[in-house]
């Protein structure tokens with residue numbers, strides 16, 4: 140599967156990259172604006188992201204706004220339900236306002252508070268039906284058939 144890590148802190152990026160390396164092809168960007176651009180580009184390429192690990196506090200555009208833009212883009216393209224990318228917020232912010240906003244306004248699938256342990260992330264991914272090394276779906280402009 141294809142994974143997008145969105146994180147402005149170098150050390151957090153490195154940790155997440157290591158955690159996720161067995162799951163598939165991984166790309167890293169450093170703010171919400173780049174996240175939205177990468178997300179759209181991957182979709183246009185016919186290889187959309189299966190999973191987005193999304194920080195909230197970032198320069199230029201934060202993770203909450205990026206999440207809403209990503210979901211709007213999917214909606215615009217008619218991507219619904221199972222076809223949607225799984226989005227896990229990974230953030231230092233553990234206040235209810237941010238949690239509620241991510242789930243109910245943003246459509247996040249999961250919310251983890253830093254520091255995140257690998258076992259914790261593995262459990263979340265398993266709960267979301269994501270397994271190491273297996274393609275999950277294929278949507279987008281040049282959709283290919285992939286093994287489930």
Ligand SMILES: [Mg+2]
Pocket residue numbers: 146147148194195196197
């Ligand atoms: Mg941050």
